[in-house]
Amino acid sequence: MNILKKFSLGLLITLFLTISANADKIRIGTEGAYPPWNSKDASGKLIGFEVELAWTLCRYIGQQCEMVEQDWDGMIPGLIIKKFDVIMAGMSITDERLKTINFSQGYADEVASLAVMKGSSLEGMDTPAGINLSKPNSAAKKALKTITAALAGKTVCVQTATIHQNFLDSGDVGKVNVRTYKTQDEVNLDLTSGRCDAALAAAVAFSDYAEKSGKPVVLVGPTFSGGAFGNGVGVGIRKDDTELLKAFNSAINKARKNGDISRIATKWFGFDASM
Amino acid sequence: MDFTLMVTSLPKLLIAAAVTLKLLSLSLLFGIFIGLLFAILRLNKNPLINKFAYGYSYIFRGTPLLVQIFLIYFGLGQIEYFRSTFLWVVFKEPYWCAIIAFALNTGAYTSEILRSAFQTIKPGIVEAGKSLGVSSKIIFYKIQIPIAIRQSLPAYGNEIILMMKGTSLASTVTLMDITGVAKYIISTSFKPIEVFIVAGGIYLFMTFVIHNIIKFFEKKYSF
Numbered sequence: 001m002n003i004l005k006k007f008s009l010g011l012l013i014t015l016f017l018t019i020s021a022n023a024d025k026i027r028i029g030t031e032g033a034y035p036p037w038n039s040k041d042a043s044g045k046l047i048g049f050e051v052e053l054a055w056t057l058c059r060y061i062g063q064q065c066e067m068v069e070q071d072w073d074g075m076i077p078g079l080i081i082k083k084f085d086v087i088m089a090g091m092s093i094t095d096e097r098l099k100t101i102n103f104s105q106g107y108a109d110e111v112a113s114l115a116v117m118k119g120s121s122l123e124g125m126d127t128p129a130g131i132n133l134s135k136p137n138s139a140a141k142k143a144l145k146t147i148t149a150a151l152a153g154k155t156v157c158v159q160t161a162t163i164h165q166n167f168l169d170s171g172d173v174g175k176v177n178v179r180t181y182k183t184q185d186e187v188n189l190d191l192t193s194g195r196c197d198a199a200l201a202a203a204v205a206f207s208d209y210a211e212k213s214g215k216p217v218v219l220v221g222p223t224f225s226g227g228a229f230g231n232g233v234g235v236g237i238r239k240d241d242t243e244l245l246k247a248f249n250s251a252i253n254k255a256r257k258n259g260d261i262s263r264i265a266t267k268w269f270g271f272d273a274s275m
Numbered sequence: 276m277d278f279t280l281m282v283t284s285l286p287k288l289l290i291a292a293a294v295t296l297k298l299l300s301l302s303l304l305f306g307i308f309i310g311l312l313f314a315i316l317r318l319n320k321n322p323l324i325n326k327f328a329y330g331y332s333y334i335f336r337g338t339p340l341l342v343q344i345f346l347i348y349f350g351l352g353q354i355e356y357f358r359s360t361f362l363w364v365v366f367k368e369p370y371w372c373a374i375i376a377f378a379l380n381t382g383a384y385t386s387e388i389l390r391s392a393f394q395t396i397k398p399g400i401v402e403a404g405k406s407l408g409v410s411s412k413i414i415f416y417k418i419q420i421p422i423a424i425r426q427s428l429p430a431y432g433n434e435i436i437l438m439m440k441g442t443s444l445a446s447t448v449t450l451m452d453i454t455g456v457a458k459y460i461i462s463t464s465f466k467p468i469e470v471f472i473v474a475g476g477i478y479l480f481m482t483f484v485i486h487n488i489i490k491f492f493e494k495k496y497s498f
């Protein structure tokens with residue numbers, strides 16, 4: 001009994017120490033499976049644009065940070081139940097998400113694109129290089145019609161709970177068979193296996209995969225932005241954490257002014273994706 | 276607690292329950308044939324045949340169902356040669372991949388349940404049949420099989436319930452069963468607790484029904 005008491009007391013003390021040690025750290029939730037935004041190296045260490053940016057922002061805020069790994073589909077619930085304090089996981093700022101959480105100003109912008117395997121019948125669609133769904137001009141509307149016709153009856157694969165899934169569900173490109181996956185890795189696997197006729201994600205996610213795997217994955221159609229695709233990628237923060245929101249907004253301002261965001265973005269994306 | 280969300284998600288989850296039931300019944304149907312076949316192979320005197328049957332059940336009972344379904348779905352899909360065979364027509368569909376994985380898994384457990392049931396039959400019963408001059412074929416079909424099925428009912432009832440819960444893994448290969456639809460609703464509402472409570476309730480109700488069906492048959496065939 002005595003041993004048990006001592007043991008539980010020790011356990012309680014350790015627990016208390018861990019909690020208090022973490023209390024002044026900002027815990028940053030990220031997925032670690034969406035390169036080049038965030039991913040893991042061979043040893044399991046978190047790397048990527050957002051991981052490096054997170055350390056920079058924390059330096060400007062002047063507080064210690066800790067990265068917490070979280071599956072994508074539990075990202076916003078994880079923030080709400082306080083598993084971590086902010087989200088930096090390539091999460092676009094959308095109206096739908098703003099109902100539940102706050103976002104800092106955007107720090108980077110991504111364009112989405114369809115991808116297919118080389119030799120697919122979907123190659124060679126006659127569309128402009130990029131369309132903005134927030135202010136669709138006639139060329140954009142025509143492009144959506146072209147894509148709708150091309151995708152009719154096709155299976156398009158996306159990661160679950162993403163802006164890409166929202167876009168396909170919105171009906172802007174008609175009724176396609178949408179298949180959802182837990183991670184972008186799985187989307188890539190099924191695109192190469194031929195189970196998906198096309199996939200939709202951040203354009204960089206596909207080019208990164210094509211480069212690393214050597215698989216003939218090619219981008220088709222226009223790049224998408226605006227509308228269902230949101231307004232850039234920002235730091236997700238709980239609605240009642242107004243202090244933290246201010247801190248991150250000013251840190252992003254400083255990092256942008258000093259050229260940190262551009263530098264880190266160019267390093268990971270190969271082009272300046274900062275905003 | 277968002278009760279409105281719970282109410283609005285209930286009909287969507289009930290529609291998805293049909294997918295779960297379809298996956299479950301097809302897997303069990305194929306699984307029981309696989310199980311019976313391998314139980315008979317296990318009892319075969321030829322060591323090569325019974326070692327093969329033992330190996331099958333050892334592998335499928337010794338690895339997680341999630342690993343099996345991933346190997347069958349993502350693993351086989353990565354082999355270029357495999358994609359060029361006629362089998363790809365079946366394996367291209369997540370639905371059939373899930374059923375094949377589930378059937379092979381439940382088949383392994385069913386074979387063990389049936390084998391142990393056959394082995395618990397007292398030799399005296401078979402000898403009694405023989406002494407009355409009944410042919411061994413009739414002894415097998417009319418005496419051994421009915422007794423074995425009755426003996427294995429409680430264990431098989433458990434297996435059905437385990438398999439029913441196992442079908443939730445179908446959502447990992449893009450199928451929209453109860454768990455798949457629950458995850459989809461969560462992805463737009465960001466409220467996992469409410470949705471999973473409703474989904475869990477549906478699974479619990481299905482367990483309740485299966486449990487009572489098995490109990491009914493146990494009573495009916497008791498001796």
